[in-house]
Amino acid sequence: MIWNWQQPDWPYFSYDKSLLDESEKQFLLGSGLVFGAFKHLNEGDKQQLTVELISNEALKTSEIEGEYLDRDSLQSSIRRQFGLITDNRKIPPAEQGIAEMMVDVYRDFESPLSHTMLFEWHKMLTNGRRDLADIGQYRTHAEPMQIVSGAIYAPKVHFEAPPSAQMMPEMERFIDWFNATASNGKTPLPALLRAAIAHLYFVSIHPFEDGNGRIGRALAEKALSQCLGQPTLIAISYTIERDKKTYYSALEQANKQTEITAWRLYFADTVINAQSYTSTWIDFLIKKAKLYDRLRGQINPRQEKVLTRMFREGPDGFIGGLSAEKYIGITGAPRVTVTRDLQDLVGKGALLRHGERKHTRYFLNLE
Structure with a gap:
């Protein structure tokens, strides 16, 4: 099997530009509506929305990888990091780590990507782990990095990433691309296109021993936020987790070639659906405020x-x-x-x- 990183034009992805413009326009329009509605929330509801969506993303990005965390612990950790009132519960390492990473993505979206940032995210994500050789650094093991399923005696290889020896030059090139394609970079790309490529490009390199999917989805969130100039609070992982079979199928197909029109269309639909979920939450909180106003002094x-x-x-x-x-x-x-x-x-x-x-x-x- 020849993988995308083994193609002669790697890592230059191609796509049908004529099929992309409409979804980019729809995303930008939807973003304007979401940010406009967000301004109508009171401060308490803004805080609730932020905590709810970040904790939900932390929960769902972990569930995509088969790890199930405690929602209350996640929310308590996130509230604590924002300086909000919370309980004094003891937060397990896994919940503490993913919460810290997600809050960092939210707060520090404007900063250029760097090796140091990725290493810090990986340390947060693997908080409490004792089964990994490489924490806070790119993988170094000699054996192939493969995504497999099925029985041990007859495994199905869904993807094989570049050898560990290539990690530093591959990631140097990825980070240069990510920063150059930002809205203030040398070669800016539209929001959805950049986020789609960022996620696929990163997980194709698979630079870490574990946690690549979660960091890849965080990079997509960072890419979107940079293009819009503010945190998006888009429920990407929530939307992916609802149909993760399609997500993995789309990734598997995209991992075999550098022509990514199908992946780009899938990812654009996912982000727009995620944006709709965020709009639903904002509408819900606005209606909540109206209901409480109507009931004030009556219950x-x-x-x-x-x-x-x-x-x-x-x-x-x-x-x-x-x-x-x-x-x-x-x-x-x-x-x-x-x-x-x-x-x-x-x-x-x-x-x-x-x-x-x-x-x-x-x-x-x-x-």
Whole structure:
């Protein structure tokens, strides 16, 4: 098998430019709408949105690689780094590391890419690991770096990266390309095109012993933020994780050639869908503010506690809706009080009721 890095024109990627313009326009228009809506949030909701989306990305970029982390620990770590009120829980190393990396990507998006930055990200990402020989540096092992699946006796090789001995010259060239193609660089590229190439180019080199996918997706986020001039808060990993089979299939095809039109189209669709998810969150928080304004002075502490808990679940809400049992669990109130509270919230238009008797469930009324 001949891989993309073995092609004579590597690392110069080609693509059909006529198929790219429309998605770039759609992305820029969507970005303007997202940033415009974001300005209408109050400071508390801006903080909530930032923490929610960064923690969700940290969670999902790890799940893509088969690592499942604790959401509450991630959010606590992120809030702490932003200087926000949080609990004093002990954060496990994996959650602490990925949270630090994601916050660094958010805060320091303008800085040029460097070996030092990548090494620091890798140290954060591998926080607590004892199974890796090379932490905070490019891989040095002599054996081939391969992505494989299947049984040990009959493995399927999905990709083989350049030998470890080539890492420094390959990464020198990658970093030069990344910085030159920024909006203030020598050869700027459109946002979606640059992000798509950055991710593919980086994971094709696969410079680290582990963590390449997560760092590659962080680089795509950095590329988009640099092109827009501010952090994007786009849920790329959330969108990829929902259909990671297609993601891996698109990567596998792109790893075999330097013509990347199909990969570029896939990645553009992914980013635009991710942007839509961010818009959904902003719309959700704006409706939340309006609901609280309408209910101000009309609900008791129990009802406020339950609504706050429901809003924490985000636009998707509680799976299956709020039941009387969940209300009791949140407030500790007796059932007769819970029944009265829920009826009152429905009457005030805060909740919508569905079902009857033991099947009754309640949902936020945001319309």
